[in-house]
Amino acid sequence: MQNKPIRAALLGAGYISSWHGNVLRRLPNVEITAVCDLSLNAAKNLADQYGAPNVFTSLEEMLAANVADCIHVLTPPNHHRAATEQILNAGVAAFVEKPFALNAAECHRLDALATEKNVALGVNHNFLMLPSYDKLKAAIKNKTIGPIDTFEANWQFPLTPLRSGPFSLWMLRQPQNLLFELGPHLFAFVADIFGELENVSVELRNPIVIPGGITHHQNWQITGTAMGAAVTLNLSLVEGHDNRSLRVRGIGAVAQYDFAEDAYRIEQASMKDIVVAPLMRQFSLAGQSLKTGITNAIRQTKSLNAQAPYGLSIHRAIESFYQSLASGEPVDRRLSAGLAARTIELIEVATEQATPKFIPTQQPQTHETKPSNDMTMLVIGGTGFIGRALCHALADEGYHVRVFSRGRGAGFERTDNRISVFTGSLKSDTDLTMAMDGVTGVYHLAKATEASWEGYLENDVAVTRRIGEACLAAGVERLVYTGTIDSYDASQADRPITEDTPFDHDLERRNLYARSKAACEMELNDLAATRGLPLVIVRPGIVIGKGGPLQHWGIAMWRGATACKLWGDGRNIMPFVLVDDVADGLVAAMQAENAAGKSFNLIGDPLLSGQDYFKAIEDGAGVAMRAQPTPIWTYYTVDVIKYWLKRVLAKRSGLTKPSMRDWKSRAQLSPYRNEKAKEILGWLPESDRTRFIERGITNANLFGLNKK
Template sequence: MSMNNKPIRTALLGAGYISSWHADALKRTPGVDLVAVCDLSRGAAEGIANAYGAPHVFTSLGDLLAANVADCVHVLTPPHLHADATAKILEAGLSAFVEKPFTLSSDDCRRLEALAQKNNVALGVNHNFLMLPSYDRLKADIETRLIGPIDSFEANWQFPLPPLRSGPYNLWMLRAPENILFEIGPHLFAFVADLFGELKNISVSMRNPVTLPGGVGHYQSWRIAGVAKGASVVLNLSLVEGEDNRSIRLRGLGAVASYNFAEDSYLRERASMQDIVAGPLARQLSVAGQAMGTGFSNAFRQLKSLNGLAPYGLSIQRAVDSFYASLKAGAPVDRRLSAGLAANATAMIEQALDVARPQFMPKAPPPARNVAPAKGETTLVIGGTGFIGRALCHALADKGYDVRVFSRGSGGGFDREDGRITVFTGSLKSDDDLRAAMEGVRSVFHLARATETSWEGYLENDVGVTKRIGEACLAAGVARLVYTGTIDSYDASQPDRPINEETPFDHDLTRRNLYARSKAACEAELKKLESERGLPLVIARPGIVIGEGGPLQHWGIAMWRGATACKLWGDGKNIMPFVLVDDVADGLVLALETDGAAGASFNLIGEPMLSSHDYFAAIEDAYGVAMRAKPTPLWTYYMVDMVKYWLKRYLVKKQGLTEPSFRDWKSRAQLSPYANETAKSVLGWTPEQDKQKFVERGVATANLFGVSKS
């Protein structure tokens, strides 16, 4: 299928996380126009379409295909939908570019490959990291026989997967134990498929078990071994917290080669031609020279692209470039993007799962809970699948409430014997969905938050959504709306000024980070509805929330550079506004039940106990790992931010940027002390008083690394 003389019209099917990476790549690809975005959520589709100038938005694949606006569709849906969607696209005479995993069945892979050939359309599969420059160098050394026949091959995906510990648990890859291997395994099996073709004599061992809310058991570490073309092959998959090791290493008869695909670096080690004295030095100098050259090359590329072409983005970019070059020329796609290679990788995953399934843990029944009698009252929790939201949902259910969780997906982690938590699936940008969700509801909690990169995005997807929720509460006649703001909206840059509920927000929020600014704007919209139309409102502002189910790498505490490495906000000696997640959930329930809370705001801050230094010392004691928490002057963050701001503004000509503020960086250090007397006196809130118990609940038993300490 050749398209030499006109731009290729492309659509995205799916508007989730990966869609922006594909949209960025398409924007950089000459001769390709992004014309449409399709997603079940119109709001999500419109968000991507508006950001990248796509004129068409659809909520069903059938409507997209019937509109005849595209020549090619990128399939970016959850994996279990890939096969059916791709078949419909190919049958309609359009080309398809599918994110890994291609499908969940090698038979489906080959069926779709045949369907593409029958209809004379292009079909490509994106296996990330097969298209990076460093992998090209590895392949060249293999093809020129410099490495020689391969004796052993090891591929590693040792990279934390926080949802295993802190959710959201409704992700497709967490719904069944085999899904993780289908989701992450293709990264490793694609290398085997490309270099060897197939893997035989497969054995599988697993460790680090974890049972998620809902009873699904997963193993966080897999070791898959076999033989391929006479070479010993080992694939290591580990999802616990720890240092990032995403790499392959192989030993050939002529050289040892290492490819770090997380960093796009390649090192080749060969025997030195020097004598026994100078040889070791010459070998290390060779390795150092290769590393230095790669480091400078990658740094220049990432600086030039303002990090848009870091390895992950670069791998997608090069895959997209290659696919569309083939499409324009009417040539077969690169073998690394082919359906045939994807079918081989999928077949190996199927074989590994056949070996592993007898070892899977049975689904665990929901734990017994001590609960109050049913109240016969329903409360709606928006944002209930998050860290705080899950704790709140169970706290409400334990007190006898029927809880309805508003979720974009099907929900997860709410299985209970009493059935008091149900999930309502809908879009927060749909008034009809909000009205339906609030039918029969007496109270509403709004904990949802947007994650955007522009103020316009926050206005639409956070402030606008919050206003819509407030108006829906008025229309439904709910008795109380409890909204969670953030202490980040305060100016916490002054050590000599305590902060309480009477303290005004920062006087110039336009110079603060977008999240702090947006949450303050959300509060303002709700307070306007309260004063003008009588919205029954309570606002709660949690501090830095820690506890079981929370992330290790909490950016309220530090700027993280890995599981055990971070840069502190300042010297890290001031007391931080930590609070336990269970205490926050209790405070939110009290904000609902306390008559005197109506119209008030509460800062849910724990008792002053720990500095950042103390927190990391507690982690070291509890988990036996040295934490590198580096004190970092706040002015250095500000200066780096200013440089980035000027580069984006004057080199890239990016619009709508917020000029950095030194006050914003000082506020991140939470230099001001917080008072929590209002919540304790008005709500009767009793956050943990004992420091030892606080550390035990917030750190030691919070399973921060995902590895058993026994």
């Protein structure tokens, strides 16, 4: 008789939940039975993806329903302790994402509770479970490395939210949160290999002030000693080359573990003649790297990238934990609550050393504003790059601004208090009605990021229709919607694009974002034509400026902070526009009487090509940018290959067929005209090339480096 499947449930429907869900559905004798999230729609969407029959909006309801043998705790870190405690008290196993909790005492209490209730408890520290780490541990155990002299752990990986948001993320709310969010990646290695860290000191560099006045340090160097070894942990969050690795020097060898790539190599003294030894040493290192590269490439190809290092680490962790559940054996030490508690203890010590060096929260900035006109504007999508600039531009104009946000707002503090935050769901008619109470105009800048057309229909197109209907019900004077120039066919260099240019005639073969934005416009235009919705549509170009991302995919396909592949040869003029100019255009779209019923392409004057853009970065930042001209047909060819692999090997349906025109449009080969916005809106985008580069590139702090 076959054993009953282990029933798994997901608590939290955010980004990490899909990684866990994808693993669970591939495990034998495991079934996903429930999803729980504060957002009912988010829980339903994830449950539908995995065929989970039960959906809940509270952990209490899920536990009362007795539908799970193990619950994965995938909530923000500040909720881990309470959720895990509830789960364990109910006699249900828990698998918790790092950090386990926010202080060691809580961790130890949870560990003791699991023992008392006789239920399994595991904590995921991803990179402890990769095959290459197994090799490093084996080299330590069998004394190949010998007594460790120095140990260096690096998490040198850009954290874009520090520069362009969203600033309401838990890890950005306090300076120490960064260490609790990212530190477990490094401290778990120390806890596993050494178990201790003494004589701890912390150096902080490169401060950056995020909206809201909180100062975060983008460089942390934590030093100490452990079992006689000098230990250094480097945390760097500025734009730069990805270096997530361990370097272990022992008496017998030096080992390197790149946990971002799941690559391991070891260097020992050569037994060859002194003349040949250097050559043979390099052959050994090259051979190890080649073997690792081939092994990883085969694994990732067979799994269609599902077994890339990050996914593989989660897979091996969850698989190991469920093997323990099935057998009744203790969990792997690397997943144990004891090791997780020790990790948090080490982080607490480092935080104590760092806290006196934190810079106090700064007071809100003083803005030069016009007298209040008592009108309130609702901005949906106001926490994004363009949205933030718009909110401050409206407040500077004298408006009161209400930002519609899914979570706690952060970073809109002003001395004039003209910006407030309304928390709600765009799928709730009640929330939309409350948010629009007393509002004169509404801006809809929100966008969805989905993996399927069905997802876009539900979370972008249907939501936009609901917002339009709510505007009609509330009697707002004007709705300004931001579409995208990506919906145009920009593949023809000899055809200028204006607002009268129709969208691509075959949008079903364009990228899902372009297709969805066009569908949103159709829904709103229908409401305008049939029910009198007061509508203005604006389509910003490629928006750059302070607060924007360095790795903007409208400009190139990025492979790192200084490496990218251009869409084509990169010589054609690109539709760049400054974020402050876009904000001014959006304000004008609300104010101009004769703008109603019209659409506007907010494109800056023709100033820079893709190659010009990267040359300006080189000149301003003093770094060589490898912007490689790349024929469009190569992107299309790779897309075709991926399409058929997904259809044939992964048996996936509903895929968008590759389109050469879509790839050509990404190169923005067609020139754009902006006369309509200038004439009707009185819009004056930056026209001086030197000032444009200064505002959009040189002074935009794209790399996050503090040069003071």
